[in-house]
């Protein structure tokens with residue numbers, strides 16, 4: 001089925017870049033950018049090992065939780081929530097200077113970290129429902145995107161292993177997909193391990209099918225919003241306390257522990 005977005009001039013993915021200014025331009029034009037080589041060597045290995053360790057622990061303890069937009073009773077794909085509480089390496093991802101520069105270019109500063117969770121596709125794993133991340137924003141949507149998602153590719157993202165798929169140009173439609181648009185044409189966000197894809201919150205996207213016999217695809221999704229939105233993860237209840245204890249000023253703001261105007265305690269910032 002052809003999509004309404006196919007009528008727009010944005011027919012594909014922008015090329016991989018290492019230039020932050022180009023990446024910010026790509027988000028404005030295409031709704032998405034791809035930056036490669038953001039995590040390399042030991043750092044990439046640390047993040048990947050930490051995520052797969054957390055996933056194994058959740059499976060072993062039967063602690064895996066699906067989300068309403070996830071894959072129902074699909075046993076191949078696995079969601080790992082709140083990775084920030086699982087290993088300090090994820091603090092480095094949340095506040096990575098390049099990621100933060102791109103996040104600020106979309107939603108400004110201060111902003112909030114809505115959540116940071118991982119999706120691991122597994123052999124035979126199914127697709128997620130097509131959605132835009134600012135699904136919680138009432139329509140008509142404000143003129144600017146209200147959030148931005150930074151996707152950390154901890155494995156190669158390929159069409160075969162379930163790379164996230166998106167609808168080119170969908171950010172210009174300025175609305176979420178309707179139920180009869182669930183099957184519109186999408187293209188895979190293919191990128192090497194260590195790359196990030198950053199897309200603004202109006203982009204229609206979903207997890208792809210994993211058609212491989214033996215490959216998993218780990219992606220960490222860090223979701224940031226303008227500071228007027230409730231965070232998806234309730235950090236005040238679920239954050240591992242030592243994260244707050246050692247957090248930078250920037251991370252305290254992102255988590256909502258240091259704030260202005262909203263989220264006060266007796267009229268003042270809690271931290």
Ligand SMILES: O=C(O)CCC(=O)C(=O)O
Pocket residue numbers: 119128133162163164165205206207208219221
């Ligand atoms: O797993 C993916 O590729 C997409 C995940 C996603 O869209 C989400 O978590 O909102």
